Amino acid sequence: KSSSYAVLEGQYTLHETIGTGGFAKVKLGTHVLTGDKVAIKIMDKRLLGEDLPRVKLEIEALKELSHQHICKLYQKIEIENKIFLILEYCPGGELFDYIVERDRLEEKEARVFFRQIVSAVAYIHNKGYAHRDLKPENLLLDDEQNLKLIDFGLCARPKGGMETHLETCCGSPAYAAPELISGQEYLGNEADIWSLGVLLFALLCGYLPFDDDNVSTLYKKIQNGEYECPFWLSQKSKQLLHRLLQVNPKHRITVTELLTDPWLMEGFTEPVLWKNPFKTSKLDEECLIELSMYYGKPRTVIVEEIMQRNFTYISATYSLLLQRKAKGQRIRLESDTTPLREIKPIN
Numbered sequence: 001k002s003s004s005y006a007v008l009e010g011q012y013t014l015h016e017t018i019g020t021g022g023f024a025k026v027k028l029g030t031h032v033l034t035g036d037k038v039a040i041k042i043m044d045k046r047l048l049g050e051d052l053p054r055v056k057l058e059i060e061a062l063k064e065l066s067h068q069h070i071c072k073l074y075q076k077i078e079i080e081n082k083i084f085l086i087l088e089y090c091p092g093g094e095l096f097d098y099i100v101e102r103d104r105l106e107e108k109e110a111r112v113f114f115r116q117i118v119s120a121v122a123y124i125h126n127k128g129y130a131h132r133d134l135k136p137e138n139l140l141l142d143d144e145q146n147l148k149l150i151d152f153g154l155c156a157r158p159k160g161g162m163e164t165h166l167e168t169c170c171g172s173p174a175y176a177a178p179e180l181i182s183g184q185e186y187l188g189n190e191a192d193i194w195s196l197g198v199l200l201f202a203l204l205c206g207y208l209p210f211d212d213d214n215v216s217t218l219y220k221k222i223q224n225g226e227y228e229c230p231f232w233l234s235q236k237s238k239q240l241l242h243r244l245l246q247v248n249p250k251h252r253i254t255v256t257e258l259l260t261d262p263w264l265m266e267g268f269t270e271p272v273l274w275k276n277p278f279k280t281s282k283l284d285e286e287c288l289i290e291l292s293m294y295y296g297k298p299r300t301v302i303v304e305e306i307m308q309r310n311f312t313y314i315s316a317t318y319s320l321l322l323q324r325k326a327k328g329q330r331i332r333l334e335s336d337t338t339p340l341r342e343i344k345p346i347n
């Protein structure tokens with residue numbers, strides 16, 4: 001067992017398991033050079049079986065998606081029977097637990113979270129992807145109360161663009177759109193919008209709009225689109241829920257209209273921004289120099305390795321240095337093995 005983890009030797013230290021699901025598990029890890037925490041998703045290719053293509057799809061999606069509210073892929077390590085994905089660590093746990101602990105969220109807090117989720121969904125739709133499994137279990141909190149979207153295993157990027165209809169029924173029933181559970185062809189991004197409605201209801205109410213122990217009764221409720229709003233919901237939030245939870249996908253609000261919805265704009269002057277503001281093509285000089293000094297490799301070789309998007313240890317270290325710099329932390333990779341984490345920042 002531990003032998004197949006040998007490949008991580010010297011790059012990451014493995015700690016306890018923080019999540020299990022299907023044929024994968026997620027362990028807490030430490031990136032040796034910086035001492036930063038990472039989440040290591042470990043999959044056994046033999047157990048994955050016909051799910052292996054889904055994993056490949058998730059990896060391709062994660063390589064393509066770079067956004068402040070999408071959990072970042074730092075590195076991919078594939079050996080004969082195992083795939084290791086080194087991902088951003090979110091110490092705040094699941095949004096699901098955050099809501100449960102508080103019963104429900106006040107409008108102000110729900111709005112901040114929902115704007116982050118809409119920003120991530122608008123970004124992935126603009127990239128031609130649909131997530132198809134949007135739910136509070138797939139939204140994690142980082143150390144600054146920001147949400148990070150995870151689990152792109154069900155995401156779809158139809159070959160013929162977003163107009164192509166998908167058939168595969170997937171995701172979690174309570175969050176699934178009517179057209180999806182009635183087995184009709186459906187558009188991934190329209191189904192995501194419905195799930196956003198269920199998510200918003202869960203944020204504001206602390207329970208699900210459509211729920212029943214009997215799955216077929218649950219399906220009927222979803223297909224009728226009947227749900228009750230508790231007394232504490234404001235008029236504007238009820239209007240937004242009504243625009244999201246439209247049974248007919250053609251009557252549903254689009255993600256573009258969502259960016260300037262009155263409820264989402266309340267207390268804000270700017271529409272929801274979804275472009276990645278940090279997506280400058282140029283790399284950060286200070287981090288590049290630090291890496292080239294540490295590895296004794298010319299700066300151009302480091303740039304090459306990062307730009308090739310092979311998600312290697314060097315590109316993972318670059319990403320982590322960039323995140324440290326954004327947080328005002330030290331980015332010196334001393335040649336001795338003292339990881340940065342142990343060196344207290346000089347303030």
Ligand SMILES: Cn1cc(Br)cc1C(=O)Nc1[nH]nc2c1CN(C(=O)N[C@H](CN1CCCC1)c1ccccc1)C21CC1
Nearest residue numbers: 018019020021024025026039087088089090091093137150
């Ligand atoms: C729950 N929790 C509590 C604390 Br404190 C930190 C965490 C935590 O999980 N943090 C965390 N950071 N980064 C990640 C995680 C979990 N995590 C995950 O990817 N977690 C998902 C959780 N899915 C939700 C529904 C089914 C499984 C997962 C997927 C496959 C196997 C195991 C776990 C990543 C790697 C992206």
